[in-house]
Amino acid sequence: MSDDIAVGIDLGTSYSAVATFIDGKPEVLTNEWGERTHASVVSFLEDGTVLVGNSAKRNIITNAENTVYSAKRLIGRFFFSDEVKKAQAVMPYRIVEGPNNAVRVQVGERVLAIPEVSALVLKEMKAIAETALGHEVRKAVVTCPAYFNDNQRQATKDAGRIAGLEILRIINEPTAAALAYGFGKDISQRICVYDLGGGTFDVSILEIGRDVFEVIATAGDTYLGGDDFDDRIMAWLADDFQAKHGVDLRQNKFCLQMLKEAGEKAKIDVGRDGQAVIKVEGICQTPEGQVLDLEQALGADQFNRMVMDLVQRTFKVCDEALQSARMTASDIDAVILVGAPTRLPIVRQSVRHYFQKDPMAGINPDEVVAQGAAIQASALQNRSAAAGGQTSYLLDVTPLTLRVGTAGGWAEPIIDKNTPIPIEKSKTFTTSRDGQDRVRIRVYQGESKKAEECEFLGEFEFSGFRVGYRGEVLIQVTFEIDSNGIVNVSATDNETGQKASTTINLSSGLTEADIKSASDKNAEVVLAGHPAS
Amino acid sequence: MDESFRIEVERLSGALDQLDYFAVLKIEAGAIPAEIRAAYHRESRIYHPDRYATVDDETFRGQVARIYRRINEAYTVLRDDARRRKYSADVAGPDRPRKLRFSEEDEAEVKGAAKRRTVEQMGQTPNGRRFFSAALADAQAGRWEAAERNLRMALTYEPGNERFKEQLALAEKNRPKQDFRIK
Numbered sequence: 001m002s003d004d005i006a007v008g009i010d011l012g013t014s015y016s017a018v019a020t021f022i023d024g025k026p027e028v029l030t031n032e033w034g035e036r037t038h039a040s041v042v043s044f045l046e047d048g049t050v051l052v053g054n055s056a057k058r059n060i061i062t063n064a065e066n067t068v069y070s071a072k073r074l075i076g077r078f079f080f081s082d083e084v085k086k087a088q089a090v091m092p093y094r095i096v097e098g099p100n101n102a103v104r105v106q107v108g109e110r111v112l113a114i115p116e117v118s119a120l121v122l123k124e125m126k127a128i129a130e131t132a133l134g135h136e137v138r139k140a141v142v143t144c145p146a147y148f149n150d151n152q153r154q155a156t157k158d159a160g161r162i163a164g165l166e167i168l169r170i171i172n173e174p175t176a177a178a179l180a181y182g183f184g185k186d187i188s189q190r191i192c193v194y195d196l197g198g199g200t201f202d203v204s205i206l207e208i209g210r211d212v213f214e215v216i217a218t219a220g221d222t223y224l225g226g227d228d229f230d231d232r233i234m235a236w237l238a239d240d241f242q243a244k245h246g247v248d249l250r251q252n253k254f255c256l257q258m259l260k261e262a263g264e265k266a267k268i269d270v271g272r273d274g275q276a277v278i279k280v281e282g283i284c285q286t287p288e289g290q291v292l293d294l295e296q297a298l299g300a301d302q303f304n305r306m307v308m309d310l311v312q313r314t315f316k317v318c319d320e321a322l323q324s325a326r327m328t329a330s331d332i333d334a335v336i337l338v339g340a341p342t343r344l345p346i347v348r349q350s351v352r353h354y355f356q357k358d359p360m361a362g363i364n365p366d367e368v369v370a371q372g373a374a375i376q377a378s379a380l381q382n383r384s385a386a387a388g389g390q391t392s393y394l395l396d397v398t399p400l401t402l403r404v405g406t407a408g409g410w411a412e413p414i415i416d417k418n419t420p421i422p423i424e425k426s427k428t429f430t431t432s433r434d435g436q437d438r439v440r441i442r443v444y445q446g447e448s449k450k451a452e453e454c455e456f457l458g459e460f461e462f463s464g465f466r467v468g469y470r471g472e473v474l475i476q477v478t479f480e481i482d483s484n485g486i487v488n489v490s491a492t493d494n495e496t497g498q499k500a501s502t503t504i505n506l507s508s509g510l511t512e513a514d515i516k517s518a519s520d521k522n523a524e525v526v527l528a529g530h531p532a533s
Numbered sequence: 534m535d536e537s538f539r540i541e542v543e544r545l546s547g548a549l550d551q552l553d554y555f556a557v558l559k560i561e562a563g564a565i566p567a568e569i570r571a572a573y574h575r576e577s578r579i580y581h582p583d584r585y586a587t588v589d590d591e592t593f594r595g596q597v598a599r600i601y602r603r604i605n606e607a608y609t610v611l612r613d614d615a616r617r618r619k620y621s622a623d624v625a626g627p628d629r630p631r632k633l634r635f636s637e638e639d640e641a642e643v644k645g646a647a648k649r650r651t652v653e654q655m656g657q658t659p660n661g662r663r664f665f666s667a668a669l670a671d672a673q674a675g676r677w678e679a680a681e682r683n684l685r686m687a688l689t690y691e692p693g694n695e696r697f698k699e700q701l702a703l704a705e706k707n708r709p710k711q712d713f714r715i716k
Contacts, residue, residue, distance in 0.1 A: 168586075207570075209574050211578070212574045212577060212578065214570075214573075214574065214577075379583060380583060380586045380587075381586075381587065382587065383587045385583075385584045385585075385586075385587070386534045386584060386585050386587065386588050387534045387535075389578060389584065390578075390581070390583065390584050393577050393578060393581045393583065393584070394583070395573075395574075395577055395581075416609075419605070419609050420605040420608060420609060421605065422582070422598065422601065422602050422605065423602055423605045423606060423609070424602050424606075425606075427637060480602075483582065483583070
């Protein structure tokens with residue numbers, strides 16, 4: 001039976017959680033310290049072991065250069081993207097360029113791809129589950145933000161494989177939350193999931209009809225999350241400190257980390273108590289050698305003013321999702337809040353105001369995604385489903401329009417956003433020169449007609465078809481988006497029906513060989529705080 | 534899972550290219566949106582690939598996946614009013630055998646028609662449309678003077694637009710009469 005255990009993992013920007021399905025309901029698994037959520041922080045220790053979780057988070061300051069956090073903000077991105085540039089400026093660990101514009105993290109002598117870092121978080125989740133369950137765990141459903149593009153999903157899947165897990169499915173975080181909310185309740189409702197995580201924001205609108213969870217529309221912003229709230233407090237603290245003492249705390253990565261920690265704590269305190277007292281002793285030294293303390297008080301009103309525009313941005317995304325679903329806020333029967341930042345009163349009040357409705361109570365915003373993933377993991381393992389039917393069916397959509405590049409730098413739509421998946425669509429291409437023996441197409445995802453404004457997924461090259469005069473050879477290219485939201489492209493020669501061979505160029509993703517070697521390395525890593533297996 | 538279902542799946546996956554979208558969702562050609570959604574949910578319960586995730590027979594899973602992709606394709610077209618109108622007309626016409634699947638050209642036609650409609654109704658220039666829609670909102674709220682201003686702005690971008698002129702006449706009629714003569 002051991003291979004029948006499958007867990008659900010919420011792989012978050014700041015925190016991760018793991019759950020499994022026991023006795024008809026999802027259960028979040030705790031580590032030996034009773035902790036239910038675990039910081040997505042990976043700290044490489046001097047003795048060669050790797051520390052992951054809440055204890056690793058404490059190392060961000062003391063072992064800053066060797067501690068990697070918020071890796072999810074970088075996963076599946078190109079080295080030249082703004083997000084990576086921003087991370088380079090603020091992260092204490094080294095971010096370097098890999099082949100094909102990929103992003104790598106350098107820790108001491110080791111260079112790791114971002115999926116390798118995420119794989120260490122997954123390895124920790126796997127270890128926690130194995131300790132809690134007393135069984136080996138080999139299969140998992142892993143969640144990702146609904147608005148993740150193909151590169152990011154593929155990288156998330158790679159992370160799972162590197163961690164030695166068979167990834168049964170990548171499911172969207174808001175969909176997982178909806179599943180956990182509606183599972184076994186026999187309800188028919190239109191719901192809105194408002195998912196504000198550490199680094200990403202998603203909105204999904206679903207129609208639940210008993211056991212069917214149909215996503216009508218989804219929208220998001222992968223550059224907006226609780227971290228941005230911290231940044232606002234940090235900027236305010238730093239500006240104020242500079243005005244008082246003439247020292248810019250942001251110039252030193254060590255001070256910056258202390259500042260970040262203070263900002264995060266202030267946000268939590270002000271959300272819970274309505275005010276925060278910030279005190280960091282000895283945050284820096286003046287050039288004259290005088291040790292300075294950071295002392296400040298932050299009130300709720302002041303905090304709300306600082307972050308109001310961020311909160312407003314979430315409702316632009318809500319507008320977009322409702323418009324795609326052809327609904328208005330009043331059509332929504334229930335609003336579900338997901339992600340720790342939704343505990344902030346400013347967020348709750350704004351949501352109540354926007355939807356004219358109290359958000360659903362009794363849902364744990366930190367755990368609901370992992371619970372939903374566990375339900376789906378169990379459904380995919382259910383051997384009697386084929387005969388008797390399932391207890392839940394997820395009907396999800398693709399969040400971004402899939403496009404192909406055309407001459408002149410344009411990108412033409414193939415599969416629209418919010419199309420139900422799995423789906424396929426074919427398009428016929430032809431050769432433009434006599435005797436041409438290969439056809440190249442570039443695939444993009446995004447909402448702009450200009451290719452450069454969309455996310456580049458890869459270049460596919462087809463060869464092995466008939467050679468003829470230009471325009472004579474017709475190649476039918478099939479674009480498929482699978483249940484994970486991952487794009488597959490294949491081509492056949494229209495006349496002979498022969499499948500053309502495909503090569504993917506310019507992809508920043510990992511090759512099979514990379515994954516294999518990364519997986520071997522991952523297996524050798526000893527996680528600190530767990531008995532070596 | 535019984536043998537008759539296996540046979541049904543094999544038959545259906547082989548026959549997909551001869552079926553129109555209504556037949557794929559097992560509904561009447563004139564079905565209304567609520568019926569289409571209900572049918573989509575009903576067929577999803579039967580053919581959702583997750584349900585057969587543990588079935589070892591790979592051919593069977595491939596057939597189910599093929600059917601389900603087509604169900605999603607059918608739903609994508611039929612749930613949208615404009616696409617459904619065009620599709621229904623096409624499959625009822627003489628071109629039926631070629632029109633069973635909604636093609637790129639059909640899609641372009643629907644999108645083109647929608648765009649033409651916006652242009653006809655709202656104006657041909659972005660600025661014209663912007664001022665015209667602002668004017669319509671003003672008129673709706675009874676702010677006729679603001680509506681008149683916006684319409685005059687819209688007309689500077691599209692001096693020949695008849696609809697703009699019509700609305701302007703209406704706004705001029707409704708706005709409060711002012712008397713500038715010095716008494």
